[in-house]
Amino acid sequence: MRIAVVGTGVIGASWTALFLAHGHEVVATDPAPDAEERLRAALPESDRLTFTADLAEAARRADFAQENGPERPEAKDAIFAVLDEHARPGVVLASSSSGLLPSRIQQACTRHPDRVLVGHPFNPPHLLPLVEVVPGALTSEETVGSAMDFYTTLGKRPIRLRRELPGHVANRLQAALWREAYSLVDQGAATVADIDTAIANGPGLRWALLGPFLNQHLSGGPGGIAHVLEHLGPPMEDWWADLGDPRLTPELTRKIVAGVADELAGADEAALTAARDELLTGLLAAKARTQGLT
Ligand SMILES: NC(=O)c1ccc[n+]([C@@H]2O[C@H](COP(=O)([O-])OP(=O)(O)OC[C@H]3O[C@@H](n4cnc5c(N)ncnc54)[C@H](O)[C@@H]3O)[C@@H](O)[C@H]2O)c1
Incomplete structure (x- = not known):
């Protein structure tokens, strides 16, 4: 073609x-x-x-x-x-x-x-x-x-997609996470580097393999997602009600930009991009060899 x-x-x-x-x-x-x-x-x-x-x-x-x-x-x-x-x-x-x-x-x-x-x-x-x-x-x-x-x-x-939406689906999901990440930095609850550490060493590792719903299902033991929603659904709703609604004020923008600079501490960004892409290629190959992952 x-x-x-x-x-x-x-x-x-x-x-x-x-x-x-x-x-x-x-x-x-x-x-x-x-x-x-x-x-x-x-x-x-x-x-x-x-x-x-x-x-x-x-x-x-x-x-x-x-x-x-x-x-x-x-x-x-x-x-x-x-x-x-x-x-x-x-x-x-x-x-x-x-x-x-x-x-x-x-x-x-x-x-x-x-x-x-x-x-x-x-x-x-x-x-x-x-x-x-x-x-x-x-x-x-x-x-x-x-x-x-x-x-x-x-x-x-x-x-x-079953319906057209601004930002489609995946960018909206990313935006939802960024919204709370920006809010946490805005409130001074966590640093930029801590948030990156949390996602890259915690949920992000699992999300690359199975996505949010199947991971939630597997965290429920034999009762699966139905059990998770029964006992963790109500607290999750309380967290939803408490999530932030930040504005990209000049002050917050400066805080984020400075936080990223602190985290990088002069690291070679081209080398970082190359290392990320090399690992991604290896991960994709490993996923392709493994049955049942999403
Ligand atoms: N960058 C991302 O992460 C990303 C991810 C997914 C999708 N997209 C989408 O892909 C599209 C391109 O984004 P990008 O990041 O490559 O932008 P870019 O600025 O790197 O590239 C845009 C290119 O379009 C060219 N251009 C301008 N007028 C044109 C015309 N009349 N005809 C043909 N080409 C023309 C420009 O010269 C430029 O090379 C956008 O719609 C963007 O939303 C971007």
């Missing part, structure tokens, strides 16, 4: 690496003057990668389009109007948008809005398996099925 990668910044470059690694052709497009140079510098050399500054040409040549332009509705409108006009009927137009609603994105498509959806990856898409597939009001079932199938063939773990 030939995939049009529209926008070759952080996410577009990572998708390109994944598509090429699975033997697909990529026609990449981005209006930035140095975009082709940056993209080629980030990837191993490949004769299956072509670049054009002309979005319409990329659309005409595509069997599937993955859009990764700026996260602004008017930018998506301009891109999707061209994709809609020039892509062949039946070619899926997927947006990587982190939070925009697909019904909003498909408004720009007057010809075939039924083949538009959100296919939201997690950064970096060449490593993390999750893709949130979010249909809009006008998206056809056939489009959803094609996108789910396509992402699955790439080794991804797509989930189909």
